[in-house]
Amino acid sequence: MSDVAPDRPTTIALDCMGGDHGPVEAVAAAAHLSITRPDFHVILVGDAGEIGPALDEREYDPSCLSVRHTDQWVSMDDSPRGIFETKPQASILVACQVVSEGRADAVVTAGNTGAAILAAARGLGRIPGIRRAALAAVTPTEQTHGPNEDPFALLLDVGATLSASSRDLVTFAIMGSAYASAISSNPSPSVALLSNGTESHKGPPEVVEAHRILSELPDVQFAGNVEGLDIPRGSVDVVVTNGFMGNVVLKMLEGIGEVISDLASDAYARKFLWRFGLTMLSSGLRQIQQALDWEQYGGAPILGFAQPIIKAHGRSRSKAIGNACKVAVKAARSDMTRVIERAVAKVPGDEEGALGA
């Protein structure tokens, strides 16, 4: 990454092909952003034969948009492993390439997570000192966080690395802290490890070891261990776990939100009295629904790479993709990856393996 600021507006490379809904939703998001947020540009990466007609059906400002054509993409069903050989021009690879060429500052994709991680590893490169990437997601919480009083906490990893060593967990903690600091303007975010008890000796060996290392790091506001119930309560700003556990927790939280919404709809339809009660509560319920709405949180950053990459949900519609682009812009402008790089570099004696194996 160059030290010199590029002589162009902040630009996002948006992989249009990866999401469940094809390029239409990504194009709708970019078209809307071109009008509402002309302070940054979007490069639409994908099949111009599909992107162009979709764009022409919408109101947009062409001065903020361009198209980078490729006729290959990775579907959700594709195994990411062979993409470099089978689909060397896949849209996610091209999006990362556009960033590595210095023409864009961050990548946004709603596509295959594995492919996004592999493409980022090749195209963007890892931050020195980071061995494994982590996918971070925001989860709605009861307590607010940081000076902006954000109603969510950061949970990582939620699926990039299935099992994590103590060293990985420590770097996840550093990255999560740096991300929360850069994106939420929270100067000293509290960080905790997810475990089955708050005591330092609770949990599998890698968690116990990570606890020991993090307790000795002066620049991380380490709050010890938290349990699952602390996540929705929001007792800390950043919760660290391995990708397997994080993914299970995240999906469960999303599922609970959807079930509550379905139950409320069901109750509304069943009895007049319940309908009356729900109508009385409607403004409060709307607030809860809004807090649980993953579309407004703008995707999950995949941390550990030298340039920001934001993974939007595969089911994302234009609103969620648009919010993911806004997060990407914020990450790029706050120089988030440099903040992480500096934080990792400050860990004393890391080159000698102080972060553990």
Next chain:
Amino acid sequence: MSWRHIYRWDLDKTYLETDFESLRRLVGIAFERPEEKVNVPGSAALLRELCRDVEGLDPSRVCIISGSPRQMRRTLEKKLEIDGVRWDEFHLKPQWENLRRGRFRALRDQVGYKLPLLLRSRRDTEDVGEAPESLFGDDAEADAFIYSLYADVLAGRVDVDALVRTLRAAGAYSDAVDASVEAARSLEHADAVERIFIHLDKRTPPAFFRAFGPRVVPVYNYFQAALVLFSGGHLGAMGVVTVTRAFLEAEGHNADSLANLFQDVVRRGHLPASAMQELGLAIQELGDVPDAAEVVWKSVQRFNDLGAARQFQAPAPPPGLDYNQLLEHVRAREHARGG
């Protein structure tokens, strides 16, 4: 003397930034001084370049047809003088007369106002021969419809019966229908209209204009129009540089935003691949124009980004446009807008 090209321009929302969406703004416009009127970005620079005399070539002709009331003539003429634009014809709408005669429909009607004027203007222009035309309008009203109808009447593709049916369906008064028919009958047919530029003031999605065929070129600003006019041989490289500079210096654009605009007009099929090459070579020949050269360099990059997806549609008139269907198409959009 003959004409190398005839340019017909609308004023409000095409040449001038005009907001007549509210009564307050409408009244405000009437009292604006010439120096207070604001141009659509690049419009003055482009029109100046188009009407510039070129040694060894016939002059171009500029005909302005505006829906503004005749009472504004002095102000508007002064504004054009300030901009350094010259014109050969300047028509304004007789709104006071419409009001006095109780022709309230005519206050808003554009088809019955502009079409007979366009046809008469062509007929009455001396030595017009087969002089080609480029027309400039906007997406606020029915300019694409009116200009396309004019082009096809002029070319003899729409006969008098069809013209009458269309004008009646459009709600034109009978004297406007008669005037159009009279002008159409005495007109020397020529397939003269090359392109119809529609300034997307309201950001109407470009797909709306597909029904009019590739002769209609929706443009987001006059940088895009300048590129298309360059490819048609109506604007030199220096003219493109001048318009480019107007955007770089006065309109807050940068090389990236202009390159994006370039790609957009290529992607939509209005600019051939050869134009890129010709413009690059011409700018190289001009020498000391680093600002424009950067725009060209980034445009080449955007051009290559489109890969195999580039396609150019020559601005040929579409065969057999059904103007009654097009009228419904226009009305459906106005209805959707709440107009």
